[in-house]
Amino acid sequence: MPDTIGHTRLAASALVTPDACLLYGLIQLNAVASAAVGVYEGRDATAGRLIITAKAGADDSKAITLPGPLYLANGLYVSLAANVSEVTLFWSPAGNV
Numbered sequence: 326m327p328d329t330i331g332h333t334r335l336a337a338s339a340l341v342t343p344d345a346c347l348l349y350g351l352i353q354l355n356a357v358a359s360a361a362v363g364v365y366e367g368r369d370a371t372a373g374r375l376i377i378t379a380k381a382g383a384d385d386s387k388a389i390t391l392p393g394p395l396y397l398a399n400g401l402y403v404s405l406a407a408n409v410s411e412v413t414l415f416w417s418p419a420g421n422v
Contacts, residue, residue, distance in 0.1 A: 337405060349391055360405075362403060
């Protein structure tokens, strides 16, 4: 496992990394209405494989901590619905897993 875990904060859908990585968890913050965050293994939501759907209520947050790192061989893409204020992902490059 890597020595450090980094984080990326997003306010819009984005490719976090095109490379293999380890995902440890996420925190989702919603605005005025309930909304969902889609986490994909891959470089986009079209060709990627949906691995996590996080849903939180209006003016709410949701934390997802995985029991161990999730290996994503084909990169990490995150899709945010309109009412998601931001999402913070905790991840690291996979290195030689």
